[in-house]
Amino acid sequence: MQITVQYTGQLAGITGKADETVEIPEGTRLGALVGRLCKTHGAEYSDLLVDRAGDLRPSTMVIFDGEQILGDYAEIEISGVKTVMLMTPIAGG
Amino acid sequence: MSELLSDLDRATYEWQLDVPGFGEEGQAKLRQSTALVSRCGGLGGPICFALAAAGFGKIMIAHAGELRLDDLNRQILMRHGDLGQSRVASAKATLQAFNPNIEVEAVPENITEGNAADLVSRADIVFSAAPLFEERFLMNRECVRQGKPLVDSAMYSMEGRIVPIVPGASACLSCLYPEIPPNWRRRFPVIGAVSALAANIGAIEGIKILTGMSTSQTNRMIYFDTASMRFQTIKLKRNPECKVCGSIG
Numbered sequence: 001m002q003i004t005v006q007y008t009g010q011l012a013g014i015t016g017k018a019d020e021t022v023e024i025p026e027g028t029r030l031g032a033l034v035g036r037l038c039k040t041h042g043a044e045y046s047d048l049l050v051d052r053a054g055d056l057r058p059s060t061m062v063i064f065d066g067e068q069i070l071g072d073y074a075e076i077e078i079s080g081v082k083t084v085m086l087m088t089p090i091a092g093g
Numbered sequence: 094m095s096e097l098l099s100d101l102d103r104a105t106y107e108w109q110l111d112v113p114g115f116g117e118e119g120q121a122k123l124r125q126s127t128a129l130v131s132r133c134g135g136l137g138g139p140i141c142f143a144l145a146a147a148g149f150g151k152i153m154i155a156h157a158g159e160l161r162l163d164d165l166n167r168q169i170l171m172r173h174g175d176l177g178q179s180r181v182a183s184a185k186a187t188l189q190a191f192n193p194n195i196e197v198e199a200v201p202e203n204i205t206e207g208n209a210a211d212l213v214s215r216a217d218i219v220f221s222a223a224p225l226f227e228e229r230f231l232m233n234r235e236c237v238r239q240g241k242p243l244v245d246s247a248m249y250s251m252e253g254r255i256v257p258i259v260p261g262a263s264a265c266l267s268c269l270y271p272e273i274p275p276n277w278r279r280r281f282p283v284i285g286a287v288s289a290l291a292a293n294i295g296a297i298e299g300i301k302i303l304t305g306m307s308t309s310q311t312n313r314m315i316y317f318d319t320a321s322m323r324f325q326t327i328k329l330k331r332n333p334e335c336k337v338c339g340s341i342g
Binding site: 010012013018047061088090 | 132134135136137222223224225226229246247248249250252254264269270271272273274275276277281282283288316318320321323325326327328329330332
């Protein structure tokens with residue numbers, strides 16, 4: 001299945017893009033997708049999203065098709081989802 | 094005709110009294126309301142301007158420090174001639190010149206553990222526009238504890254996020270961000286117009302919460318990216334394990 005990964009804030013700055021299309025198998029776990037994206041986009045990107053153990057930082061918001069997702073991020077399945085939005089905290093004023 | 098509005102109020106706010114669902118009742122609510130705005134920089138400044146224009150009875154502004162040259166691309170309450178002077182004093186002077194019929198209290202301090210509870214207790218609504226999560230979390234905690242509505246507005250580069258929070262009824266800031274983000278940097282890329290856009294959306298949401306004039310976007314984040322001009326609302330969820338609001342409502 002094809003999904004669109006939307007980037008916001010610092011992630012958009014690091015990747016230089018607002019979104020990208022990614023091909024994944026139906027039912028891919030969110031943790032696996034994030035791991036793949038971290039390998040693609042490098043250390044600065046990874047450091048924002050995940051901790052040293054590779055787990056998604058608690059303050060990273062994950063949004064599937066416009067709705068925030070809560071739970072065990074690593075195990076959440078991506079099924080029937082068109083857009084995954086990753087949002088790291090911002091506090092600019 | 095509401096006895097809560099003076100002839101001067103009716104003359105000043107005549108055009109907004111015509112807004113459906115607002116009217117004299119909405120104006121009277123604003124006239125009786127006190128807003129606390131944390132920081133009066135690129136985001137807090139335009140929030141204050143919008144609240145002053147709308148006719149809030151009182152605006153309390155909390156912001157420490159003196160005006161610097163590199164503030165002036167976004168901090169629209171400030172004046173070039175005030176470089177080196179207190180930011181909050183400059184902001185107060187601008188607001189009072191713009192609308193002398195409201196009260197403005199300048200608090201030359203940032204939000205801290207020592208003043209948060211008192212400042213929030215004196216407000217009917219709080220607007221959070223601080224560049225540090227420590228301050229935002231303090232205001233969030235106090236608003237939840239005291240049952241006060243909070244509008245958290247933030248921006249970064251070309252992007253803005255606004256989260257209206259009604260304690261017990263919607264996700265709070267700590268539901269979204271359970272910890273102080275380790276990678277947030279105090280210096281962030283900013284164009285003043287983006288800050289002002291986020292600020293004005295935040296001000297509108299605050300006015301809606303106070304007056305009930307239309308449905309506020311509680312349990313929603315209003316997100317925009319002015320690079321692509323993408324605007325969307327994101328459905329939020331309360332976190333039942335939230336250390337701040339998980340046990341209420």
